[in-house]
Amino acid sequence: MAAVPPFADPSADAAAGAAVAFSPLYQQIKGLILQSLQSGEWKPGEAIPSEMELAARYRVSQGTVRKAIDELAADHLVVRRQGKGTFVATHAENHVQFRFLKLVPDTGAPGSEGPAQRDIIDCRRIRASAEIARALSLRSGDAVLQARRVLSYAGVPTIVEDLWLPATPFKGLTAERLSDYHGPMYALFETEFNVRMVRADEKIRAVPAADGLDSLLQVSAGTPLLSVERIAYTYQDIPMELRRGYYRTDTHHYHNRLS
């Protein structure tokens, strides 16, 4: 790998007098490491090369690599462990799950009820509606996988989730695969389909229980439920999942920290 000049290529400057985008070296190194992460050169859970090795590879100082990795760690794309190395982040870790599941019991710590019981109700291949296509950056009519599942805590059905995935990257996903896998769904996506969810946006509303939701969640029709619509993104802000969750909030609540 050749050395990267600390300044962006001025030839990219189109209009006369336009400001040349200044890109620090460590940002460029971050981009290069990001590429290797996306390409799968290093897989989730594995160690990436040491700071010294990367510094040699990119012909920069260790401090510059360090700052690049600092940012990747802040983005949760990578995890540092002193004395051991730097590892590609994975959803197959207990504490990571609660970054994406914010419903916690009113009493007791998150996850204190033990693992949820997961029941896959349905999983089928359909054609994307205009709305779903828009959310997933597809075209109407493109094939998508649709699934529904129920999460129960201590035997009480608490969450119903419908989710839609683009069919191409998730080719081969079935209700059986989902049911047989014990662990976070996003961990399965990593190992089986090489899709790593990096961030997500959620829109939260209060809605009355309708349709079949009341019976699935064992509440009376019209009971207020938390509606949580999520779009999850993989690298480069590519949307890879649309999820609509309905949460009972009589014994649980959605916890959020503002800072």
Place this chain on the structure above:
Amino acid sequence: MAAVPPFADPSADAAAGAAVAFSPLYQQIKGLILQSLQSGEWKPGEAIPSEMELAARYRVSQGTVRKAIDELAADHLVVRRQGKGTFVATHAENHVQFRFLKLVPDTGAPGSEGPAQRDIIDCRRIRASAEIARALSLRSGDAVLQARRVLSYAGVPTIVEDLWLPATPFKGLTAERLSDYHGPMYALFETEFNVRMVRADEKIRAVPAADGLDSLLQVSAGTPLLSVERIAYTYQDIPMELRRGYYRTDTHHYHNRLS
């Protein structure tokens, strides 16, 4: 200010064989800067001394001060502006408000509807119930200020908020002061009472509109509303506000980013 040794005082080690807590120099510097922020040596909106000045004051290198300030900036306690200096963060800035108000219109950018209309319904001094006392780390019966307000967007009442504040630090707060002030409430707290909110925890539930909420929000009784219970903290994780909000989510939603 004397130089701080890079290691914690071993005499603090009580039990034989107990691990001595290791505290990096930059963390200690961060703590010292934090003290100055709390004490009001530098006020919200003002510049703190330059990195070089702080390095001289604490007898450490600029790089160490830099790392300390980096963390303070990441915590949003301080804002860096290249070429100008480092400034104490304040809630009297537009983009900061949306860190603490996550209800956004379904269409259009956050705040695109213009500023909300704020109506103070009530503000009185009461004695803390056991529940409120617990949330604010007070004792039952301690004096607290209770207020209720309605926020309307485009003339539509959308949020009802009840809030409780410890009476001592907020001595002198009245409905008039709240009504007359145009700007974020937390900005008023900063300038008038020297209380700066640093972070908050929110518990979100779906509840039916009850009591007087239905009429205040102009919805029919039983309509699902988002219940948002917030405890806001000032420096050192001291709780300074309990707030219960009820949000209409027919044209707005609570937005959250998971990363």
Place this chain on the structure above:
DNA sequence: CAGTGGTCTAGACCACTGG
């Protein structure tokens, strides 16, 4: 132009992990 924060480097040393 001086002063600020931002980047990059090189080197020394410390803390932690595992063989």
Place this chain on the structure above:
DNA sequence: CAGTGGTCTAGACCACTGC
């Protein structure tokens, strides 16, 4: 013990702001 990440320093230079 060697190898990893973590801290600290000193110095050079760059980018941005305002006078």
